[in-house]
Amino acid sequence: MTSTKMKPHFSRKLLAIPYALFLAFFVVVPLFIIVYYAFTNGDTGNFSFENFARFFSGTTTENFFQSSRFMMIMQSFFISIMSTLVCLFIAYPVAYFIAHSKIKNKMGFLLLFIVPTWVNFVLRINAMKELLDLIGIYNKPEWNMFNTILGMVYDFFPFMILPIYTTITKIDKSYIEAAKDLGASGPAAFLKITLPLSKAGIMSGISMVFLPSMTNYVVSNYMTFNHTKIIGSFIDECFRNDLWNLGSVTALMLLAIMFLFSWLSGSFDTESESGTRGTSLW
DSSP, X not given: OOOOOOOOOOOGGXXXXXXXXXXXXXXXXXXXXXXXXXXXXXXXXXXOSXXXXXXXXXXXXXXXXXXXXXXXXXXXXHHHHHHHHHHHHHHHHHHHHHHHSOOSOHHHHHHHHHGGGGSOHHHHHXXXXXXXXXXXXXXXXXXXXXXXXXXXHHHHHHHHHHHHHHHHHTSXXXXXXXXXXXXXXXXXXXXXXXXXXXXXXXXXXXHHHHHHHTTOHHHHHHHHTTOOOOHXXXXXXXXXXXXXXXXXXXXXXXHHHHHHHHHHTTTTOOSOOGGGSSSOOO
């Protein structure tokens, strides 16, 4: 009798095990911890909605909408909206110009906007802080909002321009040529063809700028000498002062906002849109 050797069977699914373990330990488990602290009483550990009521409560002299916490939330939204709009209005024309230019090495030109991200984040923000100090607008109350938005734009601009550029380059140029053959002018072809087909890149860039800008307290702290508070600053202070329940409920609500924003922007759509030759991002 001849014995047959069993060949080891290898499945590519096994390659996902390290990533699954990483997600379980560093994403799922911390998320469960946040949910636990958000829905439990800090003294007894019993299930409670007290933390939510505490977050939305005011003081004896003012209600929640008059409190500093509400002002901090509104300030966070304002900084995020302004940072996103500035990034979008600068990134889209630049990405459009690069995508339609006759430059041979377009990726090399695009690297000019990406290379700064290779430098350590703290070093870049410190360099910007020193520049503002040299100009004379650092640590000035009237410039704090401007400095914060400037720091956010400086930090997140590459995340806006990359998806927009990628989407524009994937748009079939025959669509634009067909529109012009039918009598559409350049601006009309842009508004009817290019802009709608680049929506995926725009929404991807907005989600990668708007949401992080609400929590990136390192930028607001460095650029304003800790004078500008955003939601991320509040969460950091809660955890550093052992207010885990309040910090967790704030983080959980922020996570819900991110989930809602992603859902409204269509990030969870599973239908393939490759037929449009421009709506797919990567």
